[in-house]
Amino acid sequence: MCRLNEQQISDISARLKADQICYSHLFEDLLDHICCDIEDKIEHGIDYNNAYKSVFEKIGLCGLKEIQEATIFYVKLNLIVMKKFMNVMAIAGTILLALTLVFKTMHWPGGSMLMLLGFLVIFLGFFPIGLLNLKKELSLDFLSGKFFVYLIGFITLVETGAALMFTAMQWPGTKYLTIISWVLMLFLFFPMLFIQVLKNDKNRITNLGLVIFAFIFIGINIVSSYNKQVSPYNTVSYTLITQELNYYKTAIEDEYILIRKENPRAIDTLNQLDNALESVEQIVNKYHEGILNGSTDIYNVSQQFMHKSNIDPWNDNSFRELKTALNNYGVLAINFSNENKTLKHLIENKLGTGPLTDKAFGNSCISWEMRTFLSPGTPVGIYTHLQQILKDVYMVKYEIMSDLTKNLAPEL
């Protein structure tokens, strides 16, 4: 049986190297196969040179490279399809979330549905495929420690995504989902990642540093967000709003002194406005008290209100009492605007008639604003928002009185 000598094998090997055959053990496969083919031809009476030429002619000019490309493509076909699917999911998820942003900003109906779809595509489409892709690409065993770390990471990610989605959708149970995602992240994912990094010799110090840094960073964020959640209300905005409210209250008193002195008859007309304002304030105080005592269903009502993505704010019955009081106040307030367009615009804007209005004051003020104001999981947002409404009511009164005193000026 004919055998090729070392020089001949070396020549064939050089040819394969020139064609950059390097995928896995394809080089060894092809070298042996070509040698066998040539040896077979020599067996049948053909000389080495012609046998060599004939075998490579059969393979073709770019044949070796093509074989390598075909092998890589066939082996990675699933990965390629998966990656394409992942890309489609990523693009679809991004588009849906971007549209959500537009819909929410413009207060168009359907924003919540888009957000839900976006989250589902990202967390139940993109990430699971990404995990499988990773497993295939790194040739990980289902039972290997490394895969387990990725799996825990993936579960944590999906859990955190669910918590985010629940938060954004204002669904109940947000608090528990958030706590579960923190526990998974801090007590399962990070310790397992830590062990994996310790096991791995490559870049151990750098990777350990990165893991510890990430752990501390996320830990600090979790602690600070927890603190934010347990506070009775959003301290900064509530305090600022209350400061503004007190400013208007004091300013109104000053204006009263001036009006009483210069035009006592005007006080009578202002009394009606005062009564309307007082009833708004009484309702706000009642809601505030109820929220703090937990004895009012205002929080539950507002939560239900939030869940109706296609709600018609004009006809919704939530906060009806407050809406009515605000409407009474608004109708009276608008009478004071007279020809002053700026004042009229301010009243409409602050008391929420808006450009699409049926002129019922208070509707949009409650409906539209409430959507962005509500904080998830706690009655904080409503509490602050009610204070904001009260502040706006006082601001309108201040502006009316300020307008009155300006008009009095020429008579002085």
Add this chain to the structure above:
Amino acid sequence: MRNKISSELLKGSLKPIVMKLLKENDRMYGYEITQRVDELSKGKIVLTYGALYPVLHKLETDGIVITEQENVNNRTRVYYKLTPKGTEKSIEKINELEEFIRTMTLILKPDISLGICAG
């Protein structure tokens, strides 16, 4: 002149063919597989380099075969061997191919098929 079977028709059948040969021969190397296929098909099926190696490497990636390397005649020879999972899978794939051939016969030669069924 031998009428070779086109690669188009062969495409889906290559995997089970290779798996069947490996099941019967414990371990084989690339050239050996092509020779055996040539011999069994009386030259009608010619496995080219470009058809055989993508299939073998795919089977290896999927855990159907494992490889063993040996130094033979001054070069490395890569032997392919079915894994236990591959042995199970090969039975399944061969049955699938047989079913496919039977179905094709039903379509192409209904009379013969009926004869076979009646017999």
